[in-house]
Amino acid sequence: MRKVIMGNHALSYGALLARSQVIAAYPITPQTQVVELLSEMCADKRLDAKFIKVESEHSAMAACIAASAAGARTFTATSAQGLALMHELLHWASGGRHPVVMGNINRSMAPGWSIWTDQNDSLSQRDTGWMQYYCSSNQEVLDTVIQAFKVSEQLLIPSMILLDAFALSHTYEVVDIPEQKEIDAYLPPFKPQIRLTPSEPRAFGGLTSSEHYFELRYKLQKDMEMAPALIEETGAAWEKKFGRWMGLVEDYKCAGADLVFVTSGTAGYTARVAVDELRKEGIKAGNIRVKVFRPFPFERIREIAGKAAKVAVVDRNMSYGCHGIFHQEVKSALYSGDVHPPVFGFVAGLGGRDITLDSFREIAAHTLSHKRPEDDIVWIGVKK
Amino acid sequence: MTKTKTMKLTLPQDELMSCGHLACQGCGATLAMRYMLKALGQKTVLCIPACCWAVIDGAYPHSSLDVPIYHCAFETAASTASGVKAGLDMVGETDVTVVAWAGDGGTFDIGLQALSGTAERNDDVIYVCYDNEAYMNTGIQRSSATPYGAWTTTTPVKHFKTRPKKDIVAIMAAHRIPYIATASVSHPEDFYKKMIKARDIKGTRFFHVFAPCPTGWKSRPEDSVKLARMAVQNGLFPLYEITDGENWTLNLKLKDKKPIIDYIRLQGRFRHLGETELQAMQDEVDRKWNKLLKNCGAT
Numbered sequence: 001m002r003k004v005i006m007g008n009h010a011l012s013y014g015a016l017l018a019r020s021q022v023i024a025a026y027p028i029t030p031q032t033q034v035v036e037l038l039s040e041m042c043a044d045k046r047l048d049a050k051f052i053k054v055e056s057e058h059s060a061m062a063a064c065i066a067a068s069a070a071g072a073r074t075f076t077a078t079s080a081q082g083l084a085l086m087h088e089l090l091h092w093a094s095g096g097r098h099p100v101v102m103g104n105i106n107r108s109m110a111p112g113w114s115i116w117t118d119q120n121d122s123l124s125q126r127d128t129g130w131m132q133y134y135c136s137s138n139q140e141v142l143d144t145v146i147q148a149f150k151v152s153e154q155l156l157i158p159s160m161i162l163l164d165a166f167a168l169s170h171t172y173e174v175v176d177i178p179e180q181k182e183i184d185a186y187l188p189p190f191k192p193q194i195r196l197t198p199s200e201p202r203a204f205g206g207l208t209s210s211e212h213y214f215e216l217r218y219k220l221q222k223d224m225e226m227a228p229a230l231i232e233e234t235g236a237a238w239e240k241k242f243g244r245w246m247g248l249v250e251d252y253k254c255a256g257a258d259l260v261f262v263t264s265g266t267a268g269y270t271a272r273v274a275v276d277e278l279r280k281e282g283i284k285a286g287n288i289r290v291k292v293f294r295p296f297p298f299e300r301i302r303e304i305a306g307k308a309a310k311v312a313v314v315d316r317n318m319s320y321g322c323h324g325i326f327h328q329e330v331k332s333a334l335y336s337g338d339v340h341p342p343v344f345g346f347v348a349g350l351g352g353r354d355i356t357l358d359s360f361r362e363i364a365a366h367t368l369s370h371k372r373p374e375d376d377i378v379w380i381g382v383k384k
Numbered sequence: 385m386t387k388t389k390t391m392k393l394t395l396p397q398d399e400l401m402s403c404g405h406l407a408c409q410g411c412g413a414t415l416a417m418r419y420m421l422k423a424l425g426q427k428t429v430l431c432i433p434a435c436c437w438a439v440i441d442g443a444y445p446h447s448s449l450d451v452p453i454y455h456c457a458f459e460t461a462a463s464t465a466s467g468v469k470a471g472l473d474m475v476g477e478t479d480v481t482v483v484a485w486a487g488d489g490g491t492f493d494i495g496l497q498a499l500s501g502t503a504e505r506n507d508d509v510i511y512v513c514y515d516n517e518a519y520m521n522t523g524i525q526r527s528s529a530t531p532y533g534a535w536t537t538t539t540p541v542k543h544f545k546t547r548p549k550k551d552i553v554a555i556m557a558a559h560r561i562p563y564i565a566t567a568s569v570s571h572p573e574d575f576y577k578k579m580i581k582a583r584d585i586k587g588t589r590f591f592h593v594f595a596p597c598p599t600g601w602k603s604r605p606e607d608s609v610k611l612a613r614m615a616v617q618n619g620l621f622p623l624y625e626i627t628d629g630e631n632w633t634l635n636l637k638l639k640d641k642k643p644i645i646d647y648i649r650l651q652g653r654f655r656h657l658g659e660t661e662l663q664a665m666q667d668e669v670d671r672k673w674n675k676l677l678k679n680c681g682a683t
Binding site for chain 1: 426427431446447451453454456465466468471472477497500504
């Protein structure tokens with residue numbers, strides 16, 4: 001069924017088709033429509049799930065973790081301050097190996113209060129042991145929810161699906177909503193080997209001495225290292241069934257490019273238009289859209305960006321006192337490769353300022369006019 | 385053959401708690417757990433946040449309890465219990481009693497918001513607060529359950545606690561949940577009966593259990609049960625129940641309510657107090673006792 005829906009509702013439909021069993025959520029702008037629709041779906045029995053209307057995001061994640069430990073498939077959604085409030089529990093979900101799936105609408109952190117987009121909320125959570133998928137279209141959001149469950153439940157690692165506030169969360173697009181039976185054939189029910197049950201009493205997450213803790217963390221990383229191949233494999237099966245690309249990194253005209261943009265989220269789509277425009281003007285540009293940030297696709301970045309003459313990373317985020325966060329990661333990926341093209345770092349669009357075609361023209365002009373980066377951060381569109 | 389005279393047992397002999405746990409000698413919280421599990425039986429899941437019991441149970445991969453436990457974050461005993469119940473219902477295990485088991489810090493303070501949320505939704509869980517009147521697991525710091533006058537490591541004798549204990553039961557009653565009970569480790573039969581009663585009620589049920597802590601109270605381990613009994617008998621920790629937030633029942637009437645002074649004298653944490661402070665404590669106990677009698681219609 002094809003339907004014109006907003007990005008937030010694409011998350012709700014994803015959670016519906018995945019047959020989520022427990023949803024615990026708290027509203028926050030710009031996430032509210034996700035849980036409003038899920039609440040309706042539960043009320044009219046389209047979705048057979050328990051919806052726990054919690055009193056905070058902290059409790060939302062606690063309840064999702066607990067329901068997951070009991071053996072149920074769980075989903076929640078939040079944004080910005082809500083995600084920050086969950087921070088402690090994000091560690092609990094990954095450390096306890098509970099494959100919770102969560103939508104997060106990328107919204108800037110206060111103060112000053114801002115409901116518009118940038119990625120500092122989710123990138124502040126990069127070391128919590130969650131997988132992170134940055135989406136560029138409503139279709140991709142829906143498709144990713146289902147695949148995230150599939151990957152998470154095999155690895156027992158939670159997943160976060162990211163949407164730019166308003167630029168995606170409130171934008172209406174045509175979305176193909178697959179039939180339930182097609183999704184049922186793709187995504188099996190969640191049946192963890194070990195779960196909370198009186199028939200097999202076990203203590204979960206208890207006091208762990210230095211005799212064992214280190215190994216638990218080692219195993220989490222080893223399983224995370226299996227994720228890139230599994231995500232690609234899961235995406236390939238999806239593409240075969242539904243004809244839509246899913247993977248770690250989207251390569252748009254990067255082969256033989258003089259200049260490759262590295263983008264994420266909705267800026268990735270603007271970048272594709274910019275690439276087409278620049279190519280009309282004789283500039284051989286390409287775009288890498290990083291879909292999966294954790295695990296970071298080191299190998300794919302080396303394969304694609306390593307071949308470019310110059311790389312321009314566009315960050316809608318900042319690590320204060322350092323650089324843009326994707327910029328750091330792309331540089332670290334390339335450093336261990338054989339070739340080291342110059343990597344330029346651009347910070348743009350914080351607090352929801354638009355990243356436009358002109359932003360990319362400015363980025364291209366700067367990159368092409370400099371032999372190598374003179375600054376680690378070039379601010380695009382900032383009023384000085 | 386002569387018939388042997390046997391003692392009549394008032395509690396089941398079955399134990400779901402084994403030896404080898406890590407509690408201090410004379411720990412009231414340990415007795416509370418033992419009695420509760422005797423009542424609830426094996427079809428129970430426990431949600432335990434940071435508290436003494438997070439340690440007492442034993443370190444990974446061991447556990448001293450024969451029921452499943454989810455060790456959760458400090459603030460989340462109630463929301464974790466809500467989640468476990470929802471999850472078990474969805475996988476078809478609808479006959480399990482889900483219990484949040486937290487200390488006074490996790491209940492009166494950091495976990496109060498989540499507890500209020502669970503109670504307001506009336507989620508089908510039992511919440512038990514074992515109250516040892518301070519953050520004992522971190523080494524005796526004041527909580528909002530610490531009584532007026534008490535020494536703790538954050539309320540030293542020169543600056544002892546000057547605010548009264550938070551009235552958690554009144555807060556819970558204001559939520560109009562179906563069942564609330566107080567219990568003391570000195571009255572196991574009363575506790576057991578109330579647990580059996582609570583087990584068969586749907587919705588949020590709350591227990592406030594008095595659990596002396598010899599380490600934090602500077603009392604002798606062998607006096608724990610005695611102290612708990614004294615607190616019941618002098619009206620400091622009365623045994624009562626509240627159904628639907630407004631029907632109060634006093635379970636143990638005190639014909640001869642004793643003064644609190646003997647109870648106070650058995651504990652090092654009140655050693656610094658003078659006559660004025662002790663009188664203030666007695667006045668507060670009397671005020672609360674009279675209020676309780678009024679609530680119970682027993683004046």
